[in-house]
Amino acid sequence: MHDGNMASTSQSAKDYVKNARLHLVRELRNLSVILENLYQQGVLCDEEVSKIQAERDGYDKTRKILDSVTKKGEAACYVLLKIIDMTRKRTLERPPLLPEKSSDAPTESKKFDLHHWISCFSFKDTHVDVNYLQGPRPCHRYQEKLKSKVKKISNEFWLTSKTLFGGNKKPDLSYTSLVLDTEESVSPCKIKKLKKKKSNMSRPKKLRKYIPEEKPDISPTELLETDKNILLVGKPGIGKTTLTHEMLRLWAERESKELDYMFYFDMRETSHIRNAKSLEELLFGVFCEPDDGKDEVLQDILRHSDNVTIIFDGLTDLCSSVVEKLLKKDLLPLAKIIITCRADEEDEDLFSGNFDRVEVKGFSEQTIKTYLSATLGEDQTKVLSNLELVTLCHVPMYALMVAACFSSKDAPQPCTITEIYINIVRFFLQINSKTKKKDLNSFIKTKREEILSLAEVAFLSAERKTVNLTDLPCEDSCVLSFLKPLLIKEAVTETITTHAFLHYTVQEFFAALWLLKNPDKIRDVFQQCLKEEKKHMKHLIPFMCRLLNEKSPSLMKHLIPDKDLKNTSNWFFKELINTFHPHLCEQEEADTEDSGLHVDILFLCQCLYESQSPEACIYLLDKLDYHLDLSGESLDPYPCCAVAYVVTQSKERKILMNLEDVIISEQGMRQLFGCLENVEWCDPLPRQMWEIFLVSEKQMDFVSLLSLDGNQLHLPVDGEKHLFERAVEIIQRMPTKVNVCLYWDRKTSACQSLCESLLEALLFISSLSFRGPESWSQEKYHGTLEREQKRLFMDLCLKAALHDGPNFYNLLQSGP
Ligand SMILES: Nc1ncnc2c1ncn2[C@@H]1O[C@H](COP(=O)(O)OP(=O)(O)OP(=O)(O)O)[C@@H](O)[C@H]1O
Numbered sequence: 001m002h003d004g005n006m007a008s009t010s011q012s013a014k015d016y017v018k019n020a021r022l023h024l025v026r027e028l029r030n031l032s033v034i035l036e037n038l039y040q041q042g043v044l045c046d047e048e049v050s051k052i053q054a055e056r057d058g059y060d061k062t063r064k065i066l067d068s069v070t071k072k073g074e075a076a077c078y079v080l081l082k083i084i085d086m087t088r089k090r091t092l093e094r095p096p097l098l099p100e101k102s103s104d105a106p107t108e109s110k111k112f113d114l115h116h117w118i119s120c121f122s123f124k125d126t127h128v129d130v131n132y133l134q135g136p137r138p139c140h141r142y143q144e145k146l147k148s149k150v151k152k153i154s155n156e157f158w159l160t161s162k163t164l165f166g167g168n169k170k171p172d173l174s175y176t177s178l179v180l181d182t183e184e185s186v187s188p189c190k191i192k193k194l195k196k197k198k199s200n201m202s203r204p205k206k207l208r209k210y211i212p213e214e215k216p217d218i219s220p221t222e223l224l225e226t227d228k229n230i231l232l233v234g235k236p237g238i239g240k241t242t243l244t245h246e247m248l249r250l251w252a253e254r255e256s257k258e259l260d261y262m263f264y265f266d267m268r269e270t271s272h273i274r275n276a277k278s279l280e281e282l283l284f285g286v287f288c289e290p291d292d293g294k295d296e297v298l299q300d301i302l303r304h305s306d307n308v309t310i311i312f313d314g315l316t317d318l319c320s321s322v323v324e325k326l327l328k329k330d331l332l333p334l335a336k337i338i339i340t341c342r343a344d345e346e347d348e349d350l351f352s353g354n355f356d357r358v359e360v361k362g363f364s365e366q367t368i369k370t371y372l373s374a375t376l377g378e379d380q381t382k383v384l385s386n387l388e389l390v391t392l393c394h395v396p397m398y399a400l401m402v403a404a405c406f407s408s409k410d411a412p413q414p415c416t417i418t419e420i421y422i423n424i425v426r427f428f429l430q431i432n433s434k435t436k437k438k439d440l441n442s443f444i445k446t447k448r449e450e451i452l453s454l455a456e457v458a459f460l461s462a463e464r465k466t467v468n469l470t471d472l473p474c475e476d477s478c479v480l481s482f483l484k485p486l487l488i489k490e491a492v493t494e495t496i497t498t499h500a501f502l503h504y505t506v507q508e509f510f511a512a513l514w515l516l517k518n519p520d521k522i523r524d525v526f527q528q529c530l531k532e533e534k535k536h537m538k539h540l541i542p543f544m545c546r547l548l549n550e551k552s553p554s555l556m557k558h559l560i561p562d563k564d565l566k567n568t569s570n571w572f573f574k575e576l577i578n579t580f581h582p583h584l585c586e587q588e589e590a591d592t593e594d595s596g597l598h599v600d601i602l603f604l605c606q607c608l609y610e611s612q613s614p615e616a617c618i619y620l621l622d623k624l625d626y627h628l629d630l631s632g633e634s635l636d637p638y639p640c641c642a643v644a645y646v647v648t649q650s651k652e653r654k655i656l657m658n659l660e661d662v663i664i665s666e667q668g669m670r671q672l673f674g675c676l677e678n679v680e681w682c683d684p685l686p687r688q689m690w691e692i693f694l695v696s697e698k699q700m701d702f703v704s705l706l707s708l709d710g711n712q713l714h715l716p717v718d719g720e721k722h723l724f725e726r727a728v729e730i731i732q733r734m735p736t737k738v739n740v741c742l743y744w745d746r747k748t749s750a751c752q753s754l755c756e757s758l759l760e761a762l763l764f765i766s767s768l769s770f771r772g773p774e775s776w777s778q779e780k781y782h783g784t785l786e787r788e789q790k791r792l793f794m795d796l797c798l799k800a801a802l803h804d805g806p807n808f809y810n811l812l813q814s815g816p
Contacts, residue, residue: 013077014070016121023112025062027093028084034065034091036133037083043076044068085118086132090259090304092118134259138293139300146261147252149288153264154249157242164404164427171375171407175220175246178239178396179212179361203536207391210503211368212361220246223338223358227306232340234360235502236481237397237428240340241266243360244311247338251309259300260307263287267314268434274320279331282322305332313340329354344485344497362394371396375403382406385636389417392503398424416610417638418546421509422553425482432481444558450479451559452517458501458510465536467500467507482506505539512543517560519568526579538603541576545611548572573608573616580604581623601630602639609642617649626650629658640668647675654680676729728761740765 017024028034035052038044044052048068055061069076084091092114133140158173165171223230224247232240244264251262263283265273276282280298284290290297301308310326318324325331327339339355363371368390372380383389383402393399401424405415426440435443444451453473461469468486473479483499490496501507515522522544528534529541547556548569556565580603601624608617621628628647635643647655657679731740 011122012074013081013121014074017066017070017077017080020112020114020117021066023114023117024066025059027114028062028065028091029093030087030090030135031058031061031065033087033133033135034080034083036137037087038065038069038080040133041079041083043072043079081118081121082123083132085121085123086257087134088115088118089307090135090300131257134257135300135304136293136296138290138296139259141292142290142297143259143261145291146263146288150248150252150262150264154245154252157245161400164400165375165407166404171403173375173400175242175249176363176367176371176374176396177219178243178367179215179364180218180223180243181212181215181359181361182218182356183359204387206504207387210391211363211365211394214364214366218358221250223247224250224309226356227336228356229337229354230339231346231355231357232338232360233343233346233357234340234362235395235484236342236432237395237502238360238362239396240342240360241313242396244313244338244340248311258307259304260309261301262309262311264311265313267312267316267319273323276320276322279322279326282320302332306334308332308335309338310335311338311340315339315341344480344483344499363396363399364394365390368393368399371399372403376406379406382637382641386417386638388505389420392505395502397428398503401427416546416612418509418543418610419553421506421543422546422555424506425509425555426553428481429478432478441554441558444555447476447478448559450474450476452514454479454482455510455514455517458507459514462507462511462537462540463534467504469499469501472499482510508539509543512540512547513556513559515540516544516547516556516565516568519564522568522572523575526575530579542607542610544572545576545607545613549612551612569613573611573613573619576607577604577616577620577623580607581620600633601628602633602635602642605642605646606639609645612645614649617646620646621650621653621655626653627656627658630662631658632662634663635668637668637671640671644671644675647678650678654678656680731761731764 035044035049039046039049052061052064052068055064065080069080161173162170220243223243232243234240248262248264251260265282265287267273272286273282276286279302280294283301284294284298310332312323315323318327322331326335327337337355369380369384372383372393376383383393383406389402393402402420405420405423426444429435429444429447430437430440433443450473457469457471457473461467469483480499482501484502486498486500487495501510515525525537525540529538548565550557550562550565604620608620628643630643633639647657655678
């Protein structure tokens with residue numbers, strides 16, 4: 001190897017080591033790490049290593065290492081330098097934190113800085129592909145253990161949410177991006193302005209306000225990478241814990257050559273944390289214990305605290321002196337601390353200064369859609385058409401419940417809206433009190449007073465049309481988890497904290513709950529709803545309808561006596577229907593036509609759907625003389641579902657339905673198909689329906705049976721008997737005769753029933769054609785058939801049901 005005059009391009013590693021020998025002997029640390037790396041890189045053999053280990057003390061060991069390596073020549077020295085470079089964090093003494101004042105004259109004692117020394121060596125290869133051991137073996141093993149612990153915690157975390165989804169179609173839940181705001185907290189004045197404006201907004205606009213705007217701001221990865229301490233603030237259920245778990249997962253899965261540590265403490269499990277008297281007890285005792293070399297690991301953590309990240313999730317107070325010391329940096333001064341806390345528990349005195357504040361704001365409009373599509377697939381449209389639910393979903397915890405409620409495929413009907421809210425309330429109470437599921441009902445009973453006082457302030461504020469709860473109902477943290485704080489600056493020196501529900505509809509839900517506790521007020525509220533100034537109270541009614549029902553999930557029966565609830569429901573529905581019956585409120589409607597008040601039949605259907613009460617449905621249908629006029633309505637899937645429910649309750653009489661000029665989505669149409677058996681049509685099928693058929697060829701379910709192609713109706717020959725029967729019913733109601741094409745994709749047992757059903761519809765079919773799989777023939781059988789021929793054709797189909805495909809095709813070739 002050349003050296004000397006080539007120094008600038010290729011320094012001699014050997015000289016470089018030799019020149020620094022004095023300092024290396026004095027300051028090289030973690031010799032075992034250097035030895036192990038030298039051994040791994042093949043510089044030293046077993047025997048040499050143990051000889052070095054046998055030396056008396058550190059100085060001698062270092063001397064021996066340097067001697068052995070330099071003796072081996074340039075290449076070995078180069079490897080040594082490389083090892084020192086890669087492990088310098090642990091093998092070189094830390095450089096002084098503050099640079100010494102330059103005005104001081106250089107003194108004898110001024111240290112030779114090995115960090116500087118090693119960074120001045122020009123290495124030939126800049127990229128690193130060799131894995132260097134960074135610290136003592138036990139530390140590496142501990143890091144591995146921490147990583148697998150963290151992965152386990154993360155899996156368990158998502159599993160808890162997953163168990164909410166029924167059936168075997170559990171979605172893959174994982175982190176969906178959250179809106180994270182790093183700006184300073186909104187000034188109280190701003191809130192005040194916002195609040196004033198709000199009350200004049202229309203309901204949809206008001207609801208939209210809840211959804212945070214997307215910000216290209218900061219990602220979990222960036223939060224993990226930064227050296228800063230972080231304070232994550234946000235409303236209950238907004239995703240703070242989830243964000244910390246995402247950071248943990250990213251850390252556990254990242255391919256990193258660093259030897260670093262990450263710890264997570266759920267501060268709601270305070271007792272263990274409170275009992276931890278030392279750092280060791282906290283990290284090892286409460287979180288995770290090293291399998292070996294405990295002291296070495298602890299030393300490494302203490303000495304290299306810049307490699308440590310600690311998360312305190314849900315911090316409310318300084319529950320232990322160890323935690324306090326960590327926050328104040330008296331312990332592990334260079335460790336990165338991440339704290340999460342709810343907005344109302346943010347303690348400026350505690351966290352100010354050395355924490356970067358990040359506000360977690362929940363899901364944006366786009367991520368709500370992403371989340372629902374991931375959890376619900378096609379069913380998401382049921383939620384997306386409901387603005388209340390969509391905006392509710394900006395709180396991920398609510399989104400979770402909405403998704404879980406809508407995903408229960410096994411249920412005959414989708415769950416009612418109120419059920420989602422009942423589930424939300426039950427789940428929040430359970431999670432926040434860490435109550436076991438089986439004990440939840442009795443837990444709710446013990447919280448009766450607190451829940452009802454929350455309901456009362458909800459009602460009083462709803463009546464005043466404000467989201468502002470001036471009196472805090474109670475101090476109970478469980479009950480408070482439905483609220484967020486609002487700071488209102490009243491004067492220069494006075495800021496008042498009030499509270500608001502996380503979503504307006506949750507306030508309405510609790511208000512409805514309070515009304516049922518005070519049934520003598522219900523009639524008044526019904527009447528108020530008909531008046532323009534109080535029409536917003538109408539939104540309480542569907543909630544009340546379902547809350548009266550004792551079905552599971554239960555809530556009311558834990559809060560008020562059963563018999564009170566019974567008494568109310570005895571008169572409630574009659575009163576409701578009589579108050580909002582279209583004929584009865586015609587007068588009022590005329591009075592308030594300009595104001596846009598429109599209490600309609602759909603509203604009643606929705607109330608009755610919420611109630612799940614067949615008797616109430618019959619009472620309404622009776623009042624309407626079994627005539628359901630929905631003409632001109634715009635029907636979202638959810639109201640369709642409600643209409644279908646009401647119609648289905650009529651077992652004795654068919655309902656005369658008018659769907660003229662309705663605007664209806666395909667999803668909605670599918671809901672309606674469920675009740676067609678009970679319907680008599682006033683008019684030919686509305687045009688709309690045909691359009692539905694047109695778009696839905698590829699969809700499953702009944703609608704897929706029929707699609708209109710030109711003027712041809714397509715029927716795939718696989719499906720269930722009752723579906724074909726409905727197809728026939730539709731064909732018979734067609735305004736003109738139709739051409740029908742049978743798709744024969746595969747042999748199917750349903751064929752026989754199809755043919756039987758179609759025979760009944762022959763009169764209404766003007767032509768029948770047939771299309772088999774490609775492999776049978778390029779051609780297709782097609783023809784306009786006389787009645788008798790059709791009968792023969794059907795016979796053929798019947799025979800084919802008993803034979804295989806190609807034979808059937810031969811039969812067809814010979815013609816009916
Ligand atoms: N980013 C996200 N992606 C997917 N699901 C999420 C997300 N954030 C939250 N969730 C869901 O919402 C639930 C509640 O969120 P999380 O526990 O993180 O709220 P939090 O802000 O910590 O609430 P609290 O203040 O009550 O502790 C989680 O269990 C998870 O199922």
